[in-house]
Amino acid sequence: MTAEAALPLLLLATSLLPAVVVLALPEHRALARNVLTLFGAISKVALMAVALLGVAQGLTFELRYAVLPDLDLVLRVEEIPLLFLTLSAVLWLLTTVYAIGYLRGDAHQARFFGFFNLSVAATMGVGLAGNLFTFLVFFELLTLSTYPLVVHKGDTKALAGGRAYLAYAVAGGSTLFLAAVWLHVSVGPVELVSGGVLADHADDHALTLRGVFALLVAGMGVKAALMPLHGWLPRAMVAPAPVSALLHAVAVVKAGAYGIVRVVVDLYGLDTAEDLGLLGPLAALAAITLLLGSARAIGADGLKARLAYSTIGQVALVTLGVALGGVVALVGGLVHLVHQGIMKVTLFYFAGSVEQELGVSRVSELAGVGRRMPVAMGGATVAGLAMIGVPPLAGFVTKWHLALGGAQDGAWWAPVLLGASTLLTAAYVLPILHTGWFATPAQAWQASARRWEAAPTLLVPLVATAALTLGAGLLAGAPFSPLSWAELVAEAVLVGEQGAEVGGRP
Amino acid sequence: MTAPDLAGVSATVLSSAPLSAAVIVAVAVPLAGSVVAVAPRVAARLAGWLWVAPLPALALAIPEATGAVDLPWLLLETRLANDDLARPLLAMTAVVWVAAGLAAPGLVTDVGRPRFVVAFLAALGGNLTVLLAADLVTFYAGFAVLTYAGYALVAHERTATAWHAARAYLAFAVLGEALLLAGLALAAAQADSLALADVAAGLGASPHPAAGLLLAGFGVKAGLLGLHSWLPLAHPAAPVPASAVLSGCLIKAGVVGWVRLLPLGEIAMPVLGGIAMTLGLLGVFVAAVLGALQHEPKTMLAYSSVSQIGLVALAVGAGAAVPEAAVVATGTAALFVVVHGFAKATLFLGTGVAASEGRRRPGRVLLAGQAVAALVLAGAPLGGGMLVKEGLKEATRTLGPPLGTELEQLVVPGTGAATALLLGRVVLLLAAKQRTAGAGAGGGSAAPGAGGASARVWSAWGLVLAGAVAAPWLLLPRTAAPAPTDVLAFGAWVEALWPMAIGLGTLAVVRWPARAVVPAGDLLVPLGAAARRAGAAWPGPGAVRSVAAPRLAAVSRHAGRSVTHAVDVGEALLGAWRRTGLVAGVLLLTLLAALVAARL
Incomplete structure (x- = not known):
């Protein structure tokens, strides 16, 4: 077994092993549980660093195992997966720290952290999947491993939310399965490779490919919360804050968007998808989701509910990026995989912190929080403004590339759409910031009993992701920024596709 | 001074190390200050030293400081550049911010709170970035920082008025940003470049809707008539030093945007130019009348800013409509920014000085100084306003008869009447206070330092007054502003004075109502009421839901029941979660082991 094959395996194992051990450990072994989980998370980040350097040097990390003749389980580290995997590994480490602080004293922690690790493993598998079959396996595993996290509280409301989640996710998974079978039967085994592999079949199987695409997008659209398949997302908000953070930023919703990206870019190929007339409808779907999701977020009083609707709109930006079809827009979509993650996770950390520290769960109750918890509020402000698209923060870099890319490809409506989304986003973000910083509370908040405004385990991850949000925008031109990486990826995709010259920026 | 000249930047060779350092320091000092001021203790210390932050930028005003700096790692390859347009504006901006920083401790409540110090320094940093940016993204970033920091300045007083104003400010600002x-x-797509100069040139290649979006977007910030309603609410609501920089510098960011990005001189845009000129001219007169009907001096001054911005819109519109007018138009706009910045x-x-003098008489010095600033704006002989008017005349003349002639000979001079009317009333109100105060009836104020304006506040006021008087003459040889035909000639004096006579005459003849007839924010008030009424009449999603929901629910219940059942079964299976998880995990591990084994 070569080192190149071991890496994908290790990426999986660093969360799978802790998952099994934690589930087997008795509830009271908190220290062992935490150490093990953190050890797994830290070693995963280290492995990701190795993978990044390796891929930058042109190495391929691939593991292949024939399950059946013609049906391989393929795990491969490539350009686009690296974006997703790095994001997952980093945010997972931070969220682990956060969850340890958030759940302190809670019951059922063994179950929680066990499944927590299991869902990381599933996410890693989704990220590494080298063909549709592998993707499908881990996509289903992701559903099953996150369900216990969603219903963690165990009350009626949690169970109802979990049921909705499961119903949607299982239906989506089945659709995906159908699509995979249809494709396999029609064109044989296909892999996910930069630039797409279906170009040769476009003429013979045009209708099939369109049908498969519709099913694939529908199946993944459930997780990506494309309208009208988004119904589960607001209901799944019953989950504890760290879970919501992960569901929205990395695991479930992001996995859906990531799946759509890979289907368009690595399965069909941008040009083939364009030729088949698939991108226009996808762009329309993304645009509608962007506007309606943001509009629904306006006025939602529950902080997490507002963030949930906001996710629907924000993740649609990723889909929009690939659907616009140009290189610059693709860069915008890819980089938003990362940007949406760090922005939204910051806001969920904020929601969880004020909930734990002050018992606040509604926007209208945030008055005076800025003075009581300035650090948390400051982090939320950075992330909130970034989501609006205020430069020089991360969200702006995304919106700029999407608008510019759209305009360059003659989609004049794209800049207008993004302008409108800026307005809508501002309409649901700014009231949070205004209330938090400027409104006077009915009665003063009790001072913190600790040295800091909240437990350091809650604050440190929040500050870290807020700093990433600032850094990803301010230092977008620097060599290791998400933007630079997304530009490299887009370049590689285009080389794979047609060898065309790429200028990420005009 | 056409667009290629303005951003001759793109052709400039990278400059020497000292200049690069100076440019970076000028922008970085205030921004770094705003970051460290997040800590309350630091903010309290910095509050007295705010006036230091703009000083590095002042050094860039010397002619030798021309050149560009590339920071490829920042944003999307940031480029900062100092050019002929930026230098005079930097000088004005820096001095006005120095004055605001000097006056802040005396005129702002809670001046040492992080929320003021951070917002003040961030807004300064954003403002300087707007002036020095040579690429689109950096420009927009500076603009956004200025916008959002400006919000915190408007909301600073935390009163109901301040909330209302801040909300209006933010709504308009976000609209502008979008x-x-x-x-x-x-x-940028049209130009296929992010350099400001290339973008203006690219838009000049063919008529493009982007120019309209830019005119409106920057128009919100500048306070163009129709997009101005936030301004008369926001500027008076902010603490006095903040109002000074809002009216003096912030709205000028919009003007800089027009001048830098609209393809003036590249292409004739009669429609766009016509709209800008119409709104500008209407704005000059309408805002002056609306302002004169107010009773609060700061609100009047805010309306005066809207009125004055109309003059720039006129210049920019002329430059857009007729390429030949562009050189004069941009030069006039630059000159205007400097003159109006200092005077406003x-x-x-001055209103801050008067308020802190409390029950004492504001004093003849103050009255005289305010009158001088007002006269400068109204276009009195030898003042900067007169030079601006000369430039406007020259620009409108290029439009050709009959419109150009009428504009040049009648309308442009006539704008002086509007300014004289409005600012005359501001000065008269102050004079009235001068008479009535002292007896104890005068407008007492809760402003800090009610014992009288401090030396710092007085010197701040004196500094910008000196700027208002002297700067146009200092800058004149260096800007490409129109050479005044002969500002000492008798004819020019007559032309400058008759409109003022009309304005002041109207002021004397009309009996002004004691209370404000038009509410501040004008258009916003009926619009807001209409929106509220519409909101009340609209059945809302709730009503729609109550009609559609039962049917939908029945259908979905029916369909959902079978799914639910299936899920219930699954849930029961998953009931023993830990066991299931263990099983799944072990299965996966086995799979992995098999993979490894297969490989070995």
Whole structure:
């Protein structure tokens, strides 16, 4: 077994092993549980660093195992997966720290952290999947491993939310399965490779490919919360804050968007998808989701509910990026995989912190929080403004590339759409910031009993992701920024596709 | 001074190390200050030293400081550049911010709180970035920082009025940002470049809707008539030093945007130019009348800013409509920014001085100084306003008869009447206070330092007043502003004075109502009421839901029941979660082991 094959395996194992051990450990072994989980998370980040350097040097990390003749389980580290995997590994480490602080004293922690690790493993598998079959396996595993996290509280409301989640996710998974079978039967085994592999079949199987695409997008659209398949997302908000953070930023919703990206870019190929007339409808779907999701977020009083609707709109930006079809827009979509993650996770950390520290769960109750918890509020402000698209923060870099890319490809409506989304986003973000910083509370908040405004385990991850949000925008031109990486990826995709010259920026 | 000249930057060779350092320091000092001021203790210390932050930028005003700096790792390859347009504006901006910083401790409650110090320094940093940016993204970033920091300045007093004003400010500002995002992206795509100069040139290649979006987007910030309603609410609501920089510098960011990005001199845009000129001219007169009907001096001054911005819109519109007018138009706009920046800052700081003098008489010095600033704006002989008017005449003349002639000979001079009317009333109100105060009836104020304005506040006021008087003459040889035909000639004096006589005459003849007839924010008030009424009448999603929901629910219940059942079964299976998880995990591990084994 070569080192190149071991890496994908290790990426999986660093969360799978802790998952099994934690589930087997008795509830009271908190220290062992935490150490093990953190050890797994830290070693995963280290492995990701190795993978990044390796891929930058042109190495391929691939593991292949024939399950059946013609049906391989393929795990491969490539350009686009690296974006997703790095994001997952980093945010997972931070969220682990956060969850340890958030759940302190809670019951059922063994179950929680066990499944927590299991869902990381599933996410890693989704990220590494080298063909549709592998993707499908881990996509289903992701559903099953996150369900216990969603219903963690165990009350009626949690169970109802979990049921909705499961119903949607299982239906989506089945659709995906159908699509995979249809494709396999029609064109044989296909892999996910930069630039797409279906170009040769476009003429013979045009209708099939369109049908498969519709099913694939529908199946993944459930997780990506494309309208009208988004119904589960607001209901799944019953989950504890760290879970919501992960569901929205990395695991479930992001996995859906990531799946759509890979289907368009690595399965069909941008040009083939364009030729088949698939991108226009996808762009329309993304645009509608962007506007309606943001509009629904306006006025939602529950902080997490507002963030949930906001996710629907924000993740649609990723889909929009690939659907616009140009290189610059693709860069915008890819980089938003990362940007949406760090922005939204910051806001969920904020929601969880004020909930734990002050018992606040509604926007209208945030008055005076800025003075009581300035650090948390400051982090939320950075992330909130970034989501609006205020430069020089991360969200702006995304919106700029999407608008510019759209305009360059003659989609004049794209800049207008993004302008409108800026307005809508501002309409649901700014009231949070205004209330938090400027409104006077009915009665003063009790001072913190600790040295800091909240437990350091809650604050440190929040500050870290807020700093990433600032850094990803301010230092977008620097060599290791998400933007630079997304530009490299887009370049590689285009080389794979047609060898065309790429200028990420005009 | 056509667009290629303005941003001759793109052709400039990278400059020497000292200049690079100076440019970076000028922008970085205030921004770094705003970051460290997040800590309350630091903010309290910095509050007295705010006036230091703009000083590095002042050094860039010397002619030798021309050149560009590339920071490829910052944003999307940031480029900062100092050019002929930026230098005079930097000088004005830096001095006005120095004055605001000097006056802040005396005129702002809670001046040492992080929320003021951070917002003040961030707004300064954003403002300087707007002036020095040579690429689109950096420009937009500076603009956004200025916008959002400006919000915190407007909301600073935390009163109901301040909330109301801040909300209006923010709503308009976000609208402006959205228009700009769309406009800038379209423009950059058209030009296939992010350099400001290239973008203006690219838009000049053919008529493009992006130019309209940019006119409107920057128009919100500048306070163009129709997009101005936030301004008369926001500027008076902010603490006095903040009002001074809002009216003196912030709205000028919009003007800089027009001049830098609209393809003036590249292409004739009769429609766009016509709209800008019409709104500008209407704005000059309408805002002056609306302002004169107010009773609060700061609100009047804010309306005066809207009125004055109309003059720039006229210049920019002429430059857009007729390429030949562009050189004069941009030069006039630059000159205007300098003159109005100093004069309006003087007038605002003057109201602060008057308020802190409390029950004492504001004094003849103050009265005289305010009158001088007002006269400068109204276009009195030898003042900067007169030079601006000369430039406007020259620009409108290029439009050709009959419109150009009428504009040149009648309308442009006539704008002086509007300014004289409005600012005359501001000065008269102050004079009235001068008479009535002292007897104890005068407008007592809760402003800090009610024992009288401190030396710092007085010197701040004196500084910008000196700027208002002297700067146009200092800058004149260096800007490409129109050479005044002969500002000492008798004819020019007559032409400058008759409109003022009309304005002041109207002021004397009309009996002004004691209370404000038009509410501040004008258009916003009926619009807001209409929106509220519409909101009340609209059945809302709730009503729709109550009709559609039962049917939908029945259908979905029916369909959902079978799914639910299936899920229930699954749930029961998953009931023993830990066991299931263990099983799944072990299965996966086995799979992995098999993979490894297969490989070995």
